[in-house]
Amino acid sequence: xxxxxxxxxxxxxxxxxxxxxxxxxxxxxxxxxxxxxxxxxxxxxxxxxxxxxxxxxxxxxxxxxxxxxxxxxxxxxxxxxxxxxxxxxxxxxxxxxxxxxxxxxxxxxxxxxxxxxxxxxxxxxxxxxxxxxxxxxxxxxxxxxxxxxxxxxxxxxxxxxxxx
Numbered sequence: 391x392x393x394x395x396x397x398x399x400x401x402x403x404x405x406x407x408x409x410x411x412x413x414x415x416x417x418x419x420x421x422x423x424x425x426x427x428x429x430x431x432x433x434x435x436x437x438x439x440x441x442x443x444x445x446x447x448x449x450x451x452x453x454x455x456x457x458x459x460x461x462x463x464x465x466x467x468x469x470x471x472x473x474x475x476x477x478x479x480x481x482x483x484x485x486x487x488x489x490x491x492x493x494x495x496x497x498x499x500x501x502x503x504x505x506x507x508x509x510x511x512x513x514x515x516x517x518x519x520x521x522x523x524x525x526x527x528x529x530x531x532x533x534x535x536x537x538x539x540x541x542x543x544x545x546x547x548x549x550x551x552x553x554x
Contacts, residue, residue: 421532421533422531422532422533423438423446423448423525423527423531423532423533424438424511424514424515425437425438425439426438426510426511426514428481428505428506428507428508428511429505429506430503430504430505430506431488431491431492431495431504431505431506436479436503436505438479438527439531441477441479442529442531443529444475444476444477444529445472445475445476445477445526445527445528445529445549445550445553445554446476446477446478446479446525446526446527447465447468447476447477447478447479447524447525447526447527447546447550448479448481448515448524448525448526448527449461449465449478449479449480449481449522449523449524450481450483450507450512450515450518450521450522450523450524451480451481451482451483451521451522452482452483452484452521453482453484453486453490453491453494454484454490455521455522457521457522457539457540458521458522459498460540461522461524461540461541462498462500464542464543464546465478465480465500465502465546466498466499466500466501466502467543468543468546468547468550469501469502470501472550472554475550475554476550476554477502477503478502478503479502479503479504479505480500480502480503480504480505481504481505481506481507481511482504482505482506482507483507483512483518483521484506487506488506491504491506519538520538520539522537522538522539522540522541523536523537523538524536524537524541524546525537526546526549526550526553528553529553529554534549534552534553535549
């Protein structure tokens with residue numbers, strides 16, 4: 391294979407991989423958010439229903455995921471700005487558990503709860519096919535939006551203002 395063909399093949403592969411993470415927005419008809427209880431990075435049990443009455447940004451992510459990392463600064467800012475009305479809840483899908491997630495969360499200065507996901511929560515939310523996948527859940531515990539792939543700060547802020 392010549393150099394140009396190799397470059398074209400690598401570029402095509404990168405496009406396909408990146409495309410999986412940039413699938414887009416799904417508008418959902420309001421449905422009740424499945425409750426769950428998972429362990430957070432401090433060893434505490436956290437239930438989604440603990441945050442009922444707030445807008446919840448439920449984010450399925452992993453430390454190795456580039457688009458996931460890109461969203462974290464936005465989530466930190468949203469948690470700071472809207473802390474009385476909003477909670478960002480990160481569901482880590484990392485295989486490495488605490489060894490991978492705890493140092494990463496500290497390094498990134500994540501200011502919102504992170505729990506370790508499992509197969510049952512993934513299934514309850516329809517099977518997560520790409521990450522990041524973020525659900526916007528209103529104060530009445532209804533799923534209003536689903537975003538697959540990197541989503542801009544302004545989109546989440548617009549949803550927060552619409553549902554708070």
